[in-house]
Amino acid sequence: MQQVFFEPAWTGVKDGDLESVTVVERKEIPQGFTLVNGLPDVGLVGVLAASHLVSSLKMEEVGSIESESLPPLVVLHGGVPRSPIRIFLKESLATIVSETAVPSEAVYSLADAIVKWAGSKKAKLVISVGGMAVQNRQNIEKPKVFAALTHESLIEMLGHSAEVLQEGYMVGPYALILKKCLDSKVSGVTLLAQSFYNYPDPEAAAAVLESLEKITGIKSDVSELLQKGEEIRLKAKDIMRRTQEEMSKMSKSQEYEVPPLYG
Amino acid sequence: MPRPRRRRASGIVDDSVRHTRKLRHEAFRSGWDELARSIEPLSNITVGTEEITITLDLPLVDHKQVRVRVHGENTVEVYAKTKRTVTFDDLGIRHRSGEFTCYHTLMDLPEPVDGAKAIYNMKRGILEIRLPKLR
Numbered sequence: 001m002q003q004v005f006f007e008p009a010w011t012g013v014k015d016g017d018l019e020s021v022t023v024v025e026r027k028e029i030p031q032g033f034t035l036v037n038g039l040p041d042v043g044l045v046g047v048l049a050a051s052h053l054v055s056s057l058k059m060e061e062v063g064s065i066e067s068e069s070l071p072p073l074v075v076l077h078g079g080v081p082r083s084p085i086r087i088f089l090k091e092s093l094a095t096i097v098s099e100t101a102v103p104s105e106a107v108y109s110l111a112d113a114i115v116k117w118a119g120s121k122k123a124k125l126v127i128s129v130g131g132m133a134v135q136n137r138q139n140i141e142k143p144k145v146f147a148a149l150t151h152e153s154l155i156e157m158l159g160h161s162a163e164v165l166q167e168g169y170m171v172g173p174y175a176l177i178l179k180k181c182l183d184s185k186v187s188g189v190t191l192l193a194q195s196f197y198n199y200p201d202p203e204a205a206a207a208v209l210e211s212l213e214k215i216t217g218i219k220s221d222v223s224e225l226l227q228k229g230e231e232i233r234l235k236a237k238d239i240m241r242r243t244q245e246e247m248s249k250m251s252k253s254q255e256y257e258v259p260p261l262y263g
Numbered sequence: 264m265p266r267p268r269r270r271r272a273s274g275i276v277d278d279s280v281r282h283t284r285k286l287r288h289e290a291f292r293s294g295w296d297e298l299a300r301s302i303e304p305l306s307n308i309t310v311g312t313e314e315i316t317i318t319l320d321l322p323l324v325d326h327k328q329v330r331v332r333v334h335g336e337n338t339v340e341v342y343a344k345t346k347r348t349v350t351f352d353d354l355g356i357r358h359r360s361g362e363f364t365c366y367h368t369l370m371d372l373p374e375p376v377d378g379a380k381a382i383y384n385m386k387r388g389i390l391e392i393r394l395p396k397l398r
Contacts, residue, residue, distance in 0.1 A: 137387075138391065196320075196389070198305060198307055199320040199389065200320075203387075229322070230322035230323045231323070231353070231354075233388065234302075234322045234323060234354070235354050235355075237294065237320070238294065244305075
């Protein structure tokens, strides 16, 4: 078993109290993969999209992310305890999915560890998928997808799959992952579909997966995600509630605000 | 000196029922009340200048099965029967045996509203209730 261990320089916790995050590779993960992040956030879009990728592509569980700053819990699957944040792999696609809300105090160290690990594995591209809350979501038939990028050169790759988010705030793990990708010279994209703020949104997850397919060629049939939408929303209710609590602590609502400076 | 207004017996009973339900709600914060066979829905309250808007996520509910009741000026109760009985087994949970037939919630509002003028509609499984504020 290969263990990759990172200690971030600063975690946002008590003075001098460094939290550690461990990326555990239970099977060998080859270099040069495309990494898709599905962390709990607005509308649980990332979790729903990444979980769908894992199940529809029959991805193999190859590792996990462990940290003492995460809640003391395991997820039982088939009676066996698993880490709530796990890494899955199929060919050159790796996916990180979290089955628990990420505490606001763990966000810095988690983002740091993910980007350092992706950098050490020479990841081709780090794509974070998520939601962008819009007030009139009920009236939107087909959610639009927006993108934020580490480099302008990636705009061409987007094509018509997503519209570039020109101005605004991003708050939460994806904001830090994108910034750390930029700092570490790792190519990164964040895809955000219009979604509900605090209701699980499978339609937004389907929209973001369609954009992902256009960018990377990763195909996943989203029809099941849409057909089982109501059951998925009910099943995701509790993690959504906990995620909302963490989003409030992170001042997630600042994403609605207008930044004062241009350029 | 004005005489204190006498309360109707039905109002006192309503208060008592609401209080009991609230206590039970607090005891079952997970939102799955196996005894009442009800699910606490996700909800959101937005305070506007003229009205308060409540939304609730009600998957597996037909709009005809929604009942909205405003208690006094500050509490809204929503009951909605699900299209089918939902069990923990349906959700992949085998070690619990609860089954659920409805959503139910009591919501305290931050400002008084005119309950008689409440309007509501449902779209994409989201119930939206609009309540004009009392002036």
